Amino acid sequence: VAPDLLGRVLVRRLPGGSRLAAKIVETEAYEEGDPASHSFRGRRTSRNALMFGRPGLLYVYFTYGMHFCANVVAGATGEGCAVLLRAAQPIEGLSAMEKRRSTDNPRLLCSGPGRLTQAFGLDARSNGRDLVSEGSAIFIACGAPARDFKIKSGPRIGISDGLDRDWRFVIAGNAFASRP
DNA sequence: AGAGCGATTGCCT
């Protein structure tokens, strides 16, 4: 699911009818057999409960005392599996993102997991939202995107265990990834 | 009950 999400568009409807939209350009996969995952060894806690929920839901967690990270629940119900959204290329609603992010550099709006949630206004209240219903206030647009890009994979970022897995996926050459 | 640290970011030199 992690590479499949590349090129798809994350959309947020704002009160008033305007929208935020950005193309997903970088993702990471996490699952139960994975020592870097919140769901390692199938352990359920109050924080990670959503990872074991229905696929297509939004799992948001708080980290480093100040940042939120957004994930797409990706396993069957009961399986602790999710895809971290690490970076996206802004498409629509840039001025609203600029305001939330306090910068007008488009490269700094959604290029990083904490930046992306801040630009989209996602936080603990967004937990459990349905990302696969286009009626949602926050969702991933349906329909297969153009596959006119190559996918690069490598070790995930910011972890100390599980570095043997190449479960970070980026659109090759895209300038909006969290790092070159 | 308390310590340690994290799926990060931004500002400093």
Place this chain on the structure above:
DNA sequence: GGCAATCGCTCTG
């Protein structure tokens, strides 16, 4: 390249 910010989750005793 280095480090502070900042707080909730997890593990240890």
